[in-house]
Amino acid sequence: MKIPVGILGATGSVGQQFIHLLRDHPFFEITALAASERSAGKSYREAVTWFLSTPMPDFVETMTVQTCEPNLPCRIVFSGLDASVAGPIETAFAREGYTVISNARNHRFDEDVPLVIPEVNSNHLALIKHQPYGKGCIITNPNCSTIGLTLAIKPLLDTFGVEALHVVTFQALSGAGYPGVSSLDILDNVIPFISGEEDKMRREPLKILGTLNENRIIPADIKISAQCNRVPVIDGHLECVSVKLKKSTSEDEIIRVWESFRSEAQEKDLPMAPLQPIHYFHESAYPQPKLHRHLDKGMAVSIGRLQTCPVLDYSFTLLSHNTIRGAAGTAILIGEMMVEE
C-alpha cells in the first residue's frame, strides 16, 4: 500500500518535476494535484504548459486539478507553490494534520521549521515536535543554489572546519519557474542578478549547517559571499566556489573526503538518494550542466577543477540539478526519510 501524496502548485516548474519524479515511486502515489483558481476544475493536461523534455506521465493527464485547500485526499503534500502564496496555504495544511514538505522559501526561517538536506542535517527534523500543528507539520528544503553548495561544504566543515566561502553562480533558466525569463532577455546574454538569491545563499547554509540545541538551531559561523547570475542553460546550476579552511590539507585529501561522504540516506538506500552524493571529476573541463546534471538520477553533486586559491585556500567548481537535487528531489528524499522513521 503506497502512501497517498498531493502536490501543491502542480502546474509550475517544480510541480512538474514532482510529478515526473513520483511517477513510479515505491513509497508514494500521487492522489491529488492542486494549483491556483485559474487551473482548478480543469484536467491536468488542459491546465498545464508541460515543458519538461520527458513526456507527461499518462496517469496525470486526466486527473482534475483542485484548489489548494486542506481537504485533499492524501497525508503528505509536496509544495512547489510560489512564495507569493505559499505561506498561509502551507500553514493551513499543517493545521489540518497534513505533513507539508515545501520547496517555498516562506517558512524556511521560522524557528520551529527545519530547513533540511537529508544528507546534511536530517537530525534537524526533530524540530517539528515543537510545532503547534498537532499531527501536522511543515518541513522545508533549501533554495536550489544553496543545496549543491551546502552538500559540497558539509564534509569539508566536518573534516577541516570552514571559515569563509565565496561563491559565484551560473544559474539555469528552470530555476526562475515558468514562463520565467523572457527569451529576449537571455539569448546571447548573462543576467548578473537574481532577486533575493544572494541573500538566500548567505543565510541558508548557516541554518542548515547549524547545531540543533533543544528547540532551536544555532547557526554555523561561516562568512559567505555570493554573487548570483542567470545564464542561458535549461537545467543545472554551476557554481565557482572558493573556501577558507581552518586546518591545512591537500587537494587529494579534499577529494577523498568528498568521494567518501555518505549519510543515512545512502545507508538506508532510500529510493531518491544518490548512491554517491558527491562525484569528483579529474577532467580539466568538467563538470558541465549539459553532461552531468542527470548524474545519479539528478541527485548527485558534481565537482571538478579543485585548485589552490591565491586569495582564500582552495577553489573548485560544482554542479547540481536545480529542480531535482535543488528542489523536488530533495523534498521527496525528505519525505522518504520521514516514512522510514
Place this chain on the structure above:
Amino acid sequence: MKIPVGILGATGSVGQQFIHLLRDHPFFEITALAASERSAGKSYREAVTWFLSTPMPDFVETMTVQTCEPNLPCRIVFSGLDASVAGPIETAFAREGYTVISNARNHRFDEDVPLVIPEVNSNHLALIKHQPYGKGCIITNPNCSTIGLTLAIKPLLDTFGVEALHVVTFQALSGAGYPGVSSLDILDNVIPFISGEEDKMRREPLKILGTLNENRIIPADIKISAQCNRVPVIDGHLECVSVKLKKSTSEDEIIRVWESFRSEAQEKDLPMAPLQPIHYFHESAYPQPKLHRHLDKGMAVSIGRLQTCPVLDYSFTLLSHNTIRGAAGTAILIGEMMVEE
C-alpha cells in the same frame, strides 16, 4: 596622408575586428592583409569566413591576402595571429623595422616588451627603446579578460590600494576564435575551463599595474585568484570580481573614482578612446553583455552591482567587449597613442 598599416592574421576573429574598426580610421589606412599560406594569394572575400554581424567593408573584399613575411607595404602591423605562430613572425617584422602591435600572448612577458592598456600604463611604452630592433619594435596588448579587469582595478589601486582580487569570468565565444567552440559543446551549457586563461589573469595585471624602473617593470604586489568559464554569449566578457582594499572607503566613493577616471587617451581625444573609460550602472541587473558591450564604441568598461563582500571588502560585476576593448580596439588605441607622440 594616412599611415599605411597591415594586419597579420587578417582572416581570424581578431583580424576581422581590426578591419572593422580601421575601415574609416582618421590616422590609419589598411594597405596589407596577411594570413597563413592557405589564404595567401586569394582575395580577402574568398579567404575569409566573415562572421561579424556587420558586413565586410567593400574595400577589403578584393584585396589580395599575402603571407606573413616582413615585406608588406606599411609601417605598422597589427597582429591578430594565433599564438602557435605569432612569436617568430612578430620578431621578424620588428627586425625589419616595423612597429608591431600584437594581440598574441607570445611576447607579453619579454622583459623589454611593454604590455599596455593605454589608459593604465602608457608610460611603459618607454621600454621599447631597450629593444634590439633598431627602428622596429614590439608592443603587446593584454589578454581579453585581463583588460576589463585591470581597467576597473587601476583607479582603485591608485586611490585606495589593492591587496587581493578574486575574479570569476563568464567569457564569450568570440574569445576562442573561429571556428573555436563547437555548438554541441556550448548550447545549453557552460564550460568551466579555458586553457591558459586563469594563469594569464593572475600574471598579466601584475605587469600592467607594475612600476617602470629604468629598463624593467617591477610587478605590482596583489594576490589574484581567477576562475575562467565559457558561456553561450557571442561577444562580451562578464566578470564577477571581489576586491580587498588597503584603505577603507564607501560604495559612493568607489563609484565616484570609477566614473571620474580619465587618462591621456581621453585628454588627447584619440579616435579609439572611449569618452569615459568606466561607466557605473545603478540598475540592479546591469551590466549585461547583450545590452552594454557596444557602449562607447565597444571601448568602455561597464560596471554594476557594487556591494560589500562578507569575505573580502567589495564585490562588483564588470563587462567589456572582448574583441574590441579586449583585443583589436586596445591595440589600435596603442597605435594612436604612439602616433600622437
Place this chain on the structure above:
Amino acid sequence: MKIPVGILGATGSVGQQFIHLLRDHPFFEITALAASERSAGKSYREAVTWFLSTPMPDFVETMTVQTCEPNLPCRIVFSGLDASVAGPIETAFAREGYTVISNARNHRFDEDVPLVIPEVNSNHLALIKHQPYGKGCIITNPNCSTIGLTLAIKPLLDTFGVEALHVVTFQALSGAGYPGVSSLDILDNVIPFISGEEDKMRREPLKILGTLNENRIIPADIKISAQCNRVPVIDGHLECVSVKLKKSTSEDEIIRVWESFRSEAQEKDLPMAPLQPIHYFHESAYPQPKLHRHLDKGMAVSIGRLQTCPVLDYSFTLLSHNTIRGAAGTAILIGEMMVEE
C-alpha cells in the same frame, strides 16, 4: 521645423524600435510617448524594460509616458499597440484629426484602410480620402512576415505573373513582443506554430498586391500556403519560399529583376528607404539572420539560394528584419512618403 510625432505603445517591442529609428530623424521629432495605464505618469526610463542591443536614446529617458488618449502634442502617431487594444484607440485618434500609421492588425482589412508597403503599393494611400475621419486617417503596415515576402514577390508578379506561393517561416523572438516567448520554451527548440500568423500570410499579400479600383482594393489572385515557426533567433525572419510563375524564365533573369527593383521611395531618396530594396547573395549559405538583418539600415530584403523547384517552379530563401523592415521601419517610411506628398 520637424513634424511632431507620438508613439502609441511606446514601451513595447515595436515602440522601442520606433524610438530607436526616429532618434535623429530629419523629418520627425518625437514629442509624445504613450502606453498603458500601468506606465502612464512614469518617466520612460522607469516605465520600460529596454531590450534593444543599442542603448536607449538620452532624450526619451526623462520624457513622461502618457495614456493613449487623443490629446497628444503631435500630428502623426505611430502605433505599436497590441492588437488587444489598438482598434478603438486608433479610431479615436483618427477622429480627432491625427494621422495614424499603425503596425497593429486591427484595421488592416477595413475596406477604406490601406495596407501599405511603400515600395509595393503606395498608390493605395489614395483610399484614405474615403475614410470618415475628416483631417484624420488610418494607414496600416502589414505583418512582419508578410512584408519581406511581398517585397520579394512584387517584381516577380509584375514581370512574370505569379500563380502560387508556398512559404515556410523561421521567425525571430522579437516578433512575439516582450516578454513574449519564454526561454524555457525556445532554447534548444523550434515551435511550429504562431497564433494567427499563417492566416495573415495567406491574406495580406493579396490585399497589398491587389488593384485599387475607386474606393476599394480588388485582391490579387494568388494561391498562398504558409507554415509559420518560431526559432531561437533574436531578430530577423527567414523564409523558405517556392513560387509558381505564369511565364517561364531563368534564374539569372529573376535575379536581375530583383536587383533592379526600385520604387518612388528610392527615387525620392526618403530617409528610411533602403538604397536597394532587394539584395541577392550568390554565396551558398546566405542570407543569414545574424549576418544580414541590418543590411541597408535593416530595410533591405536579402535573398539567396534560388534554384529550380521540382514541385512548383523556383525556390529561394529570403530574410528581413522583423521589427525594422517588418514593422517600425516600414511604418516610418509610410510617414515619410505621406510628408513628401
Place this chain on the structure above:
Amino acid sequence: MKIPVGILGATGSVGQQFIHLLRDHPFFEITALAASERSAGKSYREAVTWFLSTPMPDFVETMTVQTCEPNLPCRIVFSGLDASVAGPIETAFAREGYTVISNARNHRFDEDVPLVIPEVNSNHLALIKHQPYGKGCIITNPNCSTIGLTLAIKPLLDTFGVEALHVVTFQALSGAGYPGVSSLDILDNVIPFISGEEDKMRREPLKILGTLNENRIIPADIKISAQCNRVPVIDGHLECVSVKLKKSTSEDEIIRVWESFRSEAQEKDLPMAPLQPIHYFHESAYPQPKLHRHLDKGMAVSIGRLQTCPVLDYSFTLLSHNTIRGAAGTAILIGEMMVEE
C-alpha cells in the same frame, strides 16, 4: 549468447549514439571499437570527446580503440564513419565476411545495396544476395532527414498515392557531427544550407519507396522539392511538409492511417522498434524537438499541424530524432531484423 558487434567511427557523433543504444542490448554485445589512426591505441575514454547528455557507459571507457581494418573480433559492424573514408573501408569489411550496416552515404546508391528503413522496405534486404561478397554484405540506412520524411509518407503512399512532396527542414546540430557547426555560426542564427542534403532528400525516398524487381529497385515516381536549414537545436530534425495525393481524402482519415501504421518490426517486437512508428499530436504547437525527440526510445516520428494546403493538398509538421531514428537506431533495427531472419 549475444552476437559480437563492432562500431566503425566509434568516437564520432553517430558512433557515440551506437554505443549508447547498444549498452544493454538483448541481441548484441559491443566487442570492438574502431576509429581513425589518431584514436587507435588509446582507451576509448582518452580518444573520445563525449558529448551526449547521458554519461559514457562504464564498459567502453577502458576498451582500446582499434583501426578500421577488417580483423575485428565481431560478425556485424555498425558504421558511423565519415563519408570521406567510409566507402573502401566498408567494402573491405564486407569482402572479409562481415555484415556491414552503414549510416554513411557512400554505398546508398550502389545497385545491389539496399537502402532500408525496416518499417518501410525490409523486403529490399533481399538485394544482398546479389552482392559479390560471399558471406559478407553491405546494407545502408538513409540520411537522417530522409528517414522521418519517408516514414511519414509511406502510409500515405500505400493508401492514397503520392504525386508530389515539398519539404523544408529545421535540422539539429548533432547532424553535422563533432565539432561540426561553430557556435559563432549558429547562436542567434539559422543557416539556410547543408551541403549535399537537399539532393539526398530528393533522391533517397525514391529508392526506399521503390519496388524490388529481381536484382534491382525501380524507384518510386514522386516529385520532391527540398530546402534544408540548420537551426540552433541540439537533437531532433523538424520538417514542414506539403504533399499532393492521388486520391482525395480527409484530415481524419490521414491521421487514422498514420496512427494505425505498423510493420513487421512492431509485430516481432524487436528491441529497437518503436511500439507505434507514427504519433499524431492534436495540440496546436506540437511536435517540438525539445519535447518529443525522445518519444518511444527516440524511434517514433511525431507529427502535428495537419491542415489543407492551398497550393498542394495537405501540409503538416514532423519531427524525428536525427541520431537515433535518423541514424544509429535505424541501423540497429536493421541489424535486429536480420538476426530475426
